[in-house]
Amino acid sequence: MADHASPSTAKLYTVTGAAAVIGSGAAQRYVYRGGVFTDEGVKPEQIEHLKSVNLIADHVADTSQEVTLPDGDPTEQWTVVQLRKYAADNSISLGSATTKADIAAAIIAAKADSDTSGTGTAGGAPGA
Structure with missing residues (x-):
């Protein structure tokens, strides 16, 4: 079972807090305020948590x-x-x-x- 979006359905997010830790394990990375990332390789639960604590928001071009x-x-x-x-x-x-x-x-x-x-x-x- 895949825990991430396929490339055709990848969604963009912008970091609104000082920094957000994205992903887990070897794929874990820090993205800083204003940084944009996709939900590829990120569990939906983590996206929802980061949104709920106002660390990220849907990306607006x-x-x-x-x-x-x-x-x-x-x-x-x-x-x-x-x-x-x-x-x-x-x-x-x-x-x-x-x-x-x-x-x-x-x-x-x-x-x-x-x-x-x-x-x-x-x-x-x-x-x-």
């Missing part, structure tokens, strides 16, 4: 400023905001990635997986 993505495939030179937007626009799960390097690696790995499976990702045509 900031639409006050438009994020422009650079041309080409994502690299570690992109900002975290740009990487997260690219992942969201292309339905790429970031899993437990919270650092810029981990987010970029997750995107690159997902693109490599989709390229080898031949399914591709929604978005522009190859070479566009």
Whole structure:
């Protein structure tokens, strides 16, 4: 029995307290105020507890400023905001990635997986 959401149903949360401990065991990590994470690998009971003590809230995307993505495939030179937007626009799960390097690696790995499976990702045509 899985204790976490599938990538297609992953939900985003924002840490509203000083910090929240997310996950358990080897997958345990600290996410600090303003940090955004998915519920992947996190037990629903833990999400409900963190919400009940006001440490996290449902994530609300900031639409006050438009994020422009650079041309080409994502690299570690992109900002975290740009990487997260690219992942969201292309339905790429970031899993437990919270650092810029981990987010970029997750995107690159997902693109490599989709390229080898031949399914591709929604978005522009190859070479566009």
